[in-house]
Amino acid sequence: MKPIGPLPPEFAGQKGALTIAGRDAETWAATAGDTPLFVYDSDIVAARVARFRTAFPAVDLHYAIKANPHADLLARIAPLVDGLDVASVGELEVALAVKPAAAISFAGPGKRDGELAAAIRAGATLNVESEGEAARALRQGEALGIAPRLAVRVNPDMELRGSGMKMGGRPSPFGVDAARAAALVQAIVAGGADWRGFHIYAGSQALSAEAVIETQAATLTLSERLAEEAGHVPPLVNLGGGFGVPYFAGDIPLDVERIGAALTAALARCDLTIAGTRYAIELGRWLVAEAGVYLTRVVDVKESGGEIFVVVDGGLHHQLAASGNFGTVVRRNYPIAVAARMGEAAEATVSVVGPLCTPLDRLGDRVALPRTAVGDLVAIFLAGAYGASASPAAFLGHPPATELVAPLSGS
Ligand SMILES: Cc1ncc(COP(=O)(O)O)c(C=O)c1O
Known part of the structure; x- marks a missing residue:
């Protein structure tokens, strides 16, 4: 057995x-x-959202719709969250049906020119994954006569310890290495884009509150350093997510309240908060x-x-x-x-x-x-x-x- x-x-x-x-x-x-x-059961999702709101009073909540893009469910979730994160033009279209474009961000490597143009035309934020993609987005914006909303996805120096899927601290198709991120911000701003901030996603399916706290603290430190190097205050820092759920015997549910208390204290100490930066956490599976x-x-x-x-x-x-x-x-x-x-x-x-x-x-x-x-x-x-x-x-x-x-x- x-x-x-x-x-x-x-x-x-x-x-x-x-x-x-x-x-x-x-x-x-x-x-x-x-x-x-x-x-x-959308009431269960609503209960998770309410729990997040209580634990993270100063942080926006984004739903990563890749976790479950079902249109009827999404229509129930959209009014409860501050933003939707999409990973394709297909998801972008589903998201635009239920949320204003300004609340939608589009991440993922390999966005083709037509996909960049679709997001720019709609007014969604593109989380650019490389210098090349940023240059193509600027060209698409120029051709359309629209200043594109661009955030820089950073491949962080650290990983989310203990996560089921690690997406940082290593060579990666996702984001620009932290050492080059400030230069990319400067290039984007000089290129006439509406720079929206940083997207820093270090991993998924973490059940250790300590590991998430550690990663969020490192993400804040990294954001402060990059903002200083770039000479620009990010309007938004997307701190990633990675909140896991207990699938298997022995899995312990994530202590979200402990993470919330630590993050609230860390944000109060962060220079970017004083400068007016907003913060977001993007969650998929923990919500649904x-x-x-x-x-x-x-x-x-x-x-x-x-x-x-x-x-x-x-x-x-x-x-x-x-x-x-x-x-x-x-x-x-x-x-x-x-x-x-x-x-x-x-x-x-x-x-x-x-x-x-x-x-x-x-x-x-x-x-x-x-x-x-x-x-x-x-x-x-x-x-x-x-x-x-x-x-x-x-x-x-x-x-x-x-x-x-x-x-x-x-x-
Ligand atoms: C950039 C990004 N955001 C959000 C998610 C959603 O992760 P989860 O459903 O584990 O919260 C993922 C998962 O791969 C991701 O890569």
Whole structure:
């Protein structure tokens, strides 16, 4: 038997039928008309936003829509946050439908001229990732007769310690090395751009408050130094994010309040604050991961070589991350439950596998579950981030999963 991750607090104490946003899982499946499906509870997202606001009273909150770009969910999140961070023109278009362009920033290497022009025309901020990209953005702005809004993404000297995905402290396709960032700011300002500040993103999926505090402090120090070298005060310093969520057994939830207290104190001491700089934190999964549940129905229960396989109609084509094939080194089990038997004692050790013809399609590896029969709904938690949009939906031609946002409109 292998352990499963902890259920999010909103679901952890439930007994009997799984309830998501006040409706039981079977009712959600009936609303979708078929399985598999994702249900996103926007009230859970709103609760995370409220928690952030209390912990970080002096910091703007940006939502990195790559975590979950579903249009209906985004429409609920947009009014709650100060900005949206996008990573493509596709995401830019979705974001422009729900937020003014001035509150949208576009990061990511390899932006083509047409993509730079689209952002400049719209009035979004481009987080430039290299000197070459900055020069091309200035040329596009000139051609359009618009001073482009440009922020400099800095590849910081430090990494986010203990993060699942490190994006600093090493050679990187993301951002300009810190040693050259001030010169780039000067070139951008001289080139007539509307310089918006720095974007400094050091890593993702961190569960250590200490590591985040350390990284934020180093980011502030770096921003002060770069501002001084450049001779310009940044209007905004995007401090990155990296707030992680507990996916696996033994993961401890991030102590966000501790980070907030440390950052509030650090900002009060920072010269840039006195000079009028604003600060932002950009978060994806911490806002949405725990709000999503993936529901899939048992099609077959079979035995092979003494092991029981629960075969469900959903799999890695919808929820790649739960199969362990999206950025994890060692495959571990996401929290999983039989939706009708929450809180019941385990009866057997089973592997929950999907319908794809590959051994990678495994949503639960030797997990202890209550009685599980054909027709039961199985729930995989932590499905609100990097689920439907980060999975190879076209692989093997199975239908896509339905995505529903709770509360349902009009209810
Ligand atoms: C620049 C940037 N911002 C935000 C995110 C969102 O990360 P997370 O969902 O872990 O908060 C990422 C993740 O890769 C990123 O690269």
